[in-house]
Amino acid sequence: MSFFKALKRLFSGTGQHGRTDGTDASTSSGSPGETAVAMIPCDEASARLFEYLDGELEGLSEEEVRQHLAVCEACYPRVQFERHFLEALQRSQNGGRASASLRERVLEALAEDERPE
Amino acid sequence: MGEPLETGGGVPGDRNAQGASFSEEAVPHMDAVYRFALRLTGARDEAEDLVQDTYLRAFRAWEQYAPGTRCKSWLFTICRNVFLRGRERSQRHDEILLETAQDDPRAISREAPVFAASRDEDPEGEFFRSIVDAKVFEAIDQLPEEYRMAVVLSDLEDLSYGEVAEVLEIPVGTVKSRLFRGRRQLQRQLYQYALEMGYISDAGER
Ligand SMILES: [Zn+2]
Numbered sequence: 001m002s003f004f005k006a007l008k009r010l011f012s013g014t015g016q017h018g019r020t021d022g023t024d025a026s027t028s029s030g031s032p033g034e035t036a037v038a039m040i041p042c043d044e045a046s047a048r049l050f051e052y053l054d055g056e057l058e059g060l061s062e063e064e065v066r067q068h069l070a071v072c073e074a075c076y077p078r079v080q081f082e083r084h085f086l087e088a089l090q091r092s093q094n095g096g097r098a099s100a101s102l103r104e105r106v107l108e109a110l111a112e113d114e115r116p117e
Numbered sequence: 118m119g120e121p122l123e124t125g126g127g128v129p130g131d132r133n134a135q136g137a138s139f140s141e142e143a144v145p146h147m148d149a150v151y152r153f154a155l156r157l158t159g160a161r162d163e164a165e166d167l168v169q170d171t172y173l174r175a176f177r178a179w180e181q182y183a184p185g186t187r188c189k190s191w192l193f194t195i196c197r198n199v200f201l202r203g204r205e206r207s208q209r210h211d212e213i214l215l216e217t218a219q220d221d222p223r224a225i226s227r228e229a230p231v232f233a234a235s236r237d238e239d240p241e242g243e244f245f246r247s248i249v250d251a252k253v254f255e256a257i258d259q260l261p262e263e264y265r266m267a268v269v270l271s272d273l274e275d276l277s278y279g280e281v282a283e284v285l286e287i288p289v290g291t292v293k294s295r296l297f298r299g300r301r302q303l304q305r306q307l308y309q310y311a312l313e314m315g316y317i318s319d320a321g322e323r
Contacts, residue, residue, distance in 0.1 A: 050297060054271070056278050081232050081242035085304055089257075089272040092250040096152035102165045103147060106172045110139075113173055114130050 040064045042074050049075075049082055133179045142188045143175055149274055150192050156269045157200050159258050167203075171196040190276060193284045197266065231304040235317060244311040256306040264299030271296055 040061055045068040051057045052069050069075055098106075131139045150171055154164040175182075175195050182191055235242065257265060257273075266285055270276045271292075281296075282289045311317045 050300070051293075054278070077236070077240035078229065078232055081229075081235075081240065084242040084245040085300070085307075086272060088245040088248055088253055088307070089268070089303075090275075092253040093152070093273040093275075096148065096155055098147040098151035098168065099165075102151065102168060105165075106147065106169050107144070109169055109173055110176050113176060 040068055042068075042072060045069055045072065046075055046078055049079065053079075053082055053086060130176075130179070133182060135182075135184050137179070137182060137184050139176055139179050143172070143179075143182075143192060146189045146192050147172070149189055150196055153193055153196055153269060153274065154200070156254075156257060156265060156273075157197070157262075167196065167200055170199045170203075174199060187276075187280060189274070190280045190284055193270060193274070193276075197284060228301070229304075230301070231308045235308060239317050244316045245307065247314070247316045248307055248310065252307070252310050256303050256310070259306065260299050260302055264295050264302065267292055267295040268299040268303065272300075 045065050048057060048065050049069065052065060057065060069079055133139070147168065151164060151168050154167040154171070155161065158164045158167055171192060175192055178195070182188070232242070235244065257268060260268065263285075267281055270281045270284060271278070276284070278289050278292050278296075281292045285292065287295075308317070312319055
């Protein structure tokens with residue numbers, strides 16, 4: 001539902017103005033402008049949230065999921081939540097470095113390994 | 118057989134028949150291999166031994182390295198094999214995971230208990246930003262090994278689902294479900310820690 005709202009806002013510019021084309025939105029099942037993007041429900045989109053954030057979204061309705069997660073207000077906190085979580089993991093990656101002594105030891109072992117018997 | 122000996126990087130045998138140089142392609146990934154080894158073993162000394170064994174084995178197998186595969190993934194695969202073999206020898210067994218290939222990662226992804234718990238106070242998970250790296254590592258180290266490997270390769274070392282699948286020798290679907298389960302478990306622990314540190318308060322208690 002929120003997704004519809006978000007889309008409506010997107011298409012109508014500011015979201016402040018009602019539609020002015022004379023159609024009654026409450027009785028019609030969607031105007032031509034809104035059906036330009038296929039709708040999928042929030043839970044279907046958020047079920048693929050990790051794939052979206054991992055850059056691994058593919059297959060069925062890939063584009064719809066992408067667009068949904070990019071504009072849906074209801075899904076937004078959840079997107080941010082998982083994003084912040086993954087960022088915390090990514091950030092910790094900088095923590096580990098092979099020490100100089102390890103590097104030296106490994107290179108020595110390699111040279112040793114090559115030495116003919 | 119009278120082949121000209123390539124001596125790139127000062128190490129004889131550095132370049133394989135395909136022309137790939139070990140010192141140029143494999144050695145630069147030592148930090149990443151060390152980090153992976155550290156998360157596998159949980160101890161610095163063991164990790165360093167594992168790195169050395171990995172590089173020795175990789176060097177001896179360098180002829181089998183096919184250019185085009187990502188060298189980092191190739192090294193992780195060797196590292197994991199050396200680690201698992203060493204553990205078999207020492208007869209230690211990790212917890213056995215109850216999981217099936219039929220696990221639907223989307224169903225797992227749909228559940229987000231920590232998101233639900235912190236929703237009122239911190240809906241966008243800002244608390245994750247306050248958590249120090251040491252605590253992240255501590256939480257990762259407590260994951261069951263199979264989840265831990267998937268999370269480290271994907272989320273810390275930035276491998277794709279396909280690359281993780283290759284390193285762990287499992288289907289992509291299993292990568293997804295291990296990844297998602299591992300992440301949920303991590304979130305629970307980091308959330309617990311955030312509560313203890315007062316980065317967030319327990320909405321359920323109020
Ligand atoms: Zn939504």
